[in-house]
Every structure is written in C-alpha cells, then in structure tokens.
Amino acid sequence: MNETMTMAAASAAPTQRAAGARRAQLPILALVCAVTALLPLVMQDVYLQNVLILTLMYAALSQSWNILAGYCGQISLGHALYFGVGAYAASFLFAGYGITPWLGLLVGAVLSAGLALVLGYVCFGLKGHYFAIATMVIAEIGLLLVHNSELFGAALGIHWPLGADSWSSMQFARTKLPYIYLALALFVLTWLATYAIEGSRWGFWWRAIKDDPEAAESLGVEVFRSKMAAAAVSAFFTAAGGAFYAAYVAYVDPESVMSFRFSLLFALPAVLGGIGTLWGPAVGALILIPITELTRSYVGGSGSGLDLIIYGGLIMIVALVKPEGLLSLVRPGGAKA
C-alpha cells in the first residue's frame, strides 16, 4: 500500500506508477477474502462467527456510505433510511407474499437508489452542515412514516416465518457459514464498486467536488449529476445491506432498522479507519465492531456501562490523535489528502 490512493497523491505521482499501485490493491482484496473464507474453519464458535458477520456487514455498509460521503464529500447522517428501505422491502415481500429475499434485496436496492435520486434532487442545493441536517431529518420522517404504517406492521414490525434451512429464503437455523459468505460477498461487491469508481472519470470528478465544488464546476465537472450518481450508488448498496440484515435477524421493526443509531454506525468505521479511502471502512469496522460486541458480552452484563466507556474513549482518542483515520498511520503520505 503506497501513497497512491488519494487524489492528491494520485495526481502528483506519474500516472503509470499510480495505476500499478492501484492494481496492487486487488491481490490484497483476494488475500482478505481467502483469510475470511477460511476463518470459520478454525473459528467454529457461533458467537465469534456472529461478530465476524457483523464486522463484514458494517464494513460493507460503511463502504457504501463512504462512496457518497468519503469520495463525493456529501456527509449523510440519514443512511438509516436506505438501510430501512432494504430491510423492509425484503421482509415485507418474504413474510407477506413468500417472495424470495434475493428478489426483495434487489427491489429494496433499486427502490433506495430511486429514493436517493428524488431526495438528492431536493437536497443537493444544500451545502455542508445543512445537507447533513436535511438527511437526518428526512430519515427521521421515514422512521415516523413506517412507525405509523399498518401495512408494514407499524411498531410491531414484521416477523420472518420460521422455516427449513434454504438458500432461497436466506434462512439458516444454526449454521452461520452461509451468512458469513453472504456478508463477505456484500463487502467484496461494495469494495469492487468503490475500486471501479475510484479509477474512473466519475471518481476523479467526485473527489474534485469534495475538494471544491465551485472550482470543479468551473473546470467542466458536472457537479449535480455527480452528486446524484454517488447518492444512488451509495443508497443501492446500503439497502442491499439492509435486506441482508433483515434476513439474518429474521425480524424488523422501525426502531431496530431505521433509528438514527444506524446512520452513525455506518459513518463511524469510515471516519475511524480513514474517510475517502478504499480500506478505511474495513479497518474501522474491524476495530469498532469486535470491540462493541465483545465488551458488551463480556463486561456489559454487569450493568456498569464499562463497555460503552471503552467504546467512547476509543473514538475520542482517534478523533484527537488521528482525525484523518487510522489508515494514515500505515501510509505516511496519506495524511496529505
């Protein structure tokens, strides 16, 4: 991993060297995949496997958030809305009509992307903090709508029917292996999408918008369309993650899939690991999720809140010492971006 991942470095370095180093990321992904896929063979405890699944899932979701916020610079605090749309689409179609969650996932993802375009049309006139506040408010409105919608079970939520293990219903009673591979696939797909975007004309446009929208526009970058595209891609993958989560937990209710907490949980790993980088969200998730899960399970039962103190303390330390994210520690040039 060298300094070629950020735009500043990429434009400074000779193009050939940049392309070569960028391609070097692919073997790293292959290695991560191989290790993750083989991990369950040695780690057979279902609880630890659950932590692995959540880590992969949040890495994917944070990567989705990173596409809009990290690369295009549009900080969203309302991604719980897209997550909820995905979770509810899959649950509603499966529990209500027996339609396979695979289709539900696709429907939710497409719906979310469409919703992101509609909301983007309205919100992308807003800048900086105002945009972030708008996303938060819109997500809260979405939560209220679902909360009051009899069709979606209102506050009672939707239970997934208990059935036999099958790939078509994404339901597995005891084994966690299929969920590990599904979460891994989700992570790899979002990572590859980010990788493809990073190297494309869109990627350069988005990062230019992040640095200075006016300057970018004066150079011929299509600012509005770029933001719309980033929002749609980001929402698409976030909803896919929501559908996966619904299948995994087999129950959705408004508070547990659409609350503001989720919007923060998608942003935190990327911020911790390194916003606007390929590996930042994964590194952040790899640190944050196991810490939250393990501290809650092993010291949280006491009711002392020690787990939350550890979690909060860690975030404060990173914010104070390395606001660029942990990846800048291993990549000395990275902090320049």
Added chain:
Amino acid sequence: MITRRQALIGGAATSVALQAPALLAQPREVVIGVIFPMSGPSAQIGRDARFALETALEIVNGQYDFDLPTARHAGLPGLGNAKVRLVFADHQGDPQKGRAEAERLITQERVCAIVGAYHSSVAATASVSCERYATPLVIGDSTSPNLTRRNLKFFFRTTAHDEMFSVAMFDFLDAQRAAGKQIKSIALFHEDTIFGTDSSNVQRQLAKARGYNVTADVKYRANTPSLTSEVQQLKNADPDVLLPSSYTTDAILLVRTMAELGYKPKNILAQAAGFADQAVFDAVGDKLGGMISRASFAIDMAAQRPTIGRVNDMFKARANRDLNDNTARQFMALIVLVDAINRAKSTEGAAIRDALAATDIPGAQTIMPWAGCKFDKDGQNATANPVLIQYVNKQWVTIFPAGSAVRGPIWPMNG
C-alpha cells in the same frame, strides 16, 4: 529413576483419581442465562431485574421457609441438591443483540434455559434463537400478545399479556357501570411503540364491543418534548375515563401538562408502565391521588400471604426499594423455571421444556395475585389474572377483582 515429566503425570493421575468420586458425589451446577437491558435507555430495568433474580437465586440455593417451589430445599432436590448459577447478558433493547446474546449464552456459556427480556422486540428474536437450539425461554415481563401466537415450542410466558390486562380493565368498568356509576365516554392516550400500539388496539376493540364511546383517541410520539396539543384534545373531549398507555418520561410530562392546562380528568385508568413506576409518583404523585392502574403485583396482599412480605424484605435489602410490577414478575419467572428444572431432573432443553409445559403451581405458592401458573398450548400462563390498584394517600391499594381486593374503589377518583 523417575523423570520430572513422569512425576507430573503420576501426580496428575492421582489427583484425578482422588477427585473422581468427589465429582460424582458433588451436585452438578445448573446454569441459567439472563438477558435484560443492562445499559442504554432502559438500563435501570436491567439493574432492578438483577436484584430481583439474585433474590430468587438466594432463595433457590438457600433454605427458606417460604411458600414457594424449591424454597425449602437448599439447591434443587431433583438434581442432587444442585445449585443454580446465573449468567447475565446485556441486549441494550436491540433485537439483533438479544438474538446474538441468546446464542452466545446457549453455545458458549452452556446455559440450560434463559430468562428475560423486558422488550417485546428482543423477546421476539431471542425466542427464535432459543427455538433453534431447543432451549427453553421463560419470559416474565414482555407483554406483546403476538409473542405467544407463533407456534413456538420452547417459549413460555408467565405474565399476563396486554390483551388480558385490557380485558381486566374493561371488566372493572363494566362492574362500575353495573353498580350504577355513569361511564359513557372514554379517551385513549397512547405512545407509538409496540406497547402503546398493542394496548390501544385492544382497548379500541373492547370499547366498541362493550358499548363505550371513544371520544378522543390520541396517539403521540414516545419521548416527545411536548404534549400540549394532545392534552388540549383530551381536555376538549373531557371523557368519563382517561386510559393512558405511557412510559415513565411521557407519563410525567402528561401529568404536568394536564396541570398546566387546568385539565383534571374525571378518572384515570392506566395501563401500568410509567404509571407503575415510582419515578412518576416521586415527580408528580401529588396530582395523581385516586388514579387506578392495572397491575401484575399487589404488595398489600402481603397481609394475607406472608411470603410476599418476606421476599420483599430480601429484595429491599439489595435494591433499597419495594418490589414492583416488573421486579415481582422477573422474580417469579425464575422461580417457575427453576421449579420445572427441578421436576425435569435434567438440564436437557427438551426435558425442561416438557416439565415447563406440565407446570401447575397454585396461586398461593407464588408472590403474585395469579390464580396460579399453568401454561396453555402456546406457552402462555392463562391463569395470570391481573389486578387493579388505586393510588390513595401515597399507597397502592388493590381494588379489583373481588377475590384479591382489599377494599372497593373510590370512584370517581376525586371523591
């Protein structure tokens, strides 16, 4: 010559051989999992639940002359006087975490059964994990009626659910009407989470079926910062009975707002929750004289059943407060589960499940006003009949049904 390694092996073998008979003679340990919100907005519930369950544990593992199953033996006689150990887990009110913690308790901590869970949404997901691992889940205090309508084999609920509670409330109204009191109109006031939604749905149906006119049906966002317009609606309707379904902070805000707007309800008949929480009465108790709440627990029954008072003393020594609706039910859930494990004479999930299904504890052997504890085919304790209690001179008095009532109600509540 004996090498050091041989000496070690020999020593180890000898100590194992010496311990083996002791291990056989020693009673096995029974490990039970507990899932409650130990942190987050409902952390206080989890903390109190811990006190309640540790009180129950002390009674089960010790020898007490209480009229409760397994109290008079130290440990479980059915399992060679085995002692019970609890493993606490925190679900933070999150269904995903509840599910994961149930799995962890079953697979890592090897618990033979689980008690929980307060939040109905968590009970919903944890119960699925328990079903998949054939491990019984005994719910003491999650009251969404749907939980026992999912054909689960390993799910048992000792408390009444919200429908049973609302039926008791309307039975009381019917009784008042039969006694010649005027009750024509009622108003529903409820928050928008599972609890308020379920509660108001049932109350709406019952009002219609039994001929009460619902003159206001006010739904509000839980934890709202203001209830002014909502209370204005209630004031305009001025019903004969106000039926609130609210948690603690909203209940306090409701009472304060009613006082500010000069609205004094003719009668309040509450679906417990906030109106069973001491915090509400510490804050606005002076404005709630005469209000009635449904309840699962009636501490004034201690006069008839000494065990209640003695359990309460033990709980109070830990928690520095009296048993209430929640803690009494949590206490009883563990007692019911331990009784079943004792009868099962086994820590196998299936055996405990069958013993739970065969549970038949008379009301007198509980600390509750229940007729008893006996599960129907859905795992619901159908004999967990609730009571109504009235707040008079800063004390709760049981006023309904006749069998449990200490005295009749003050109606209307302002005398």
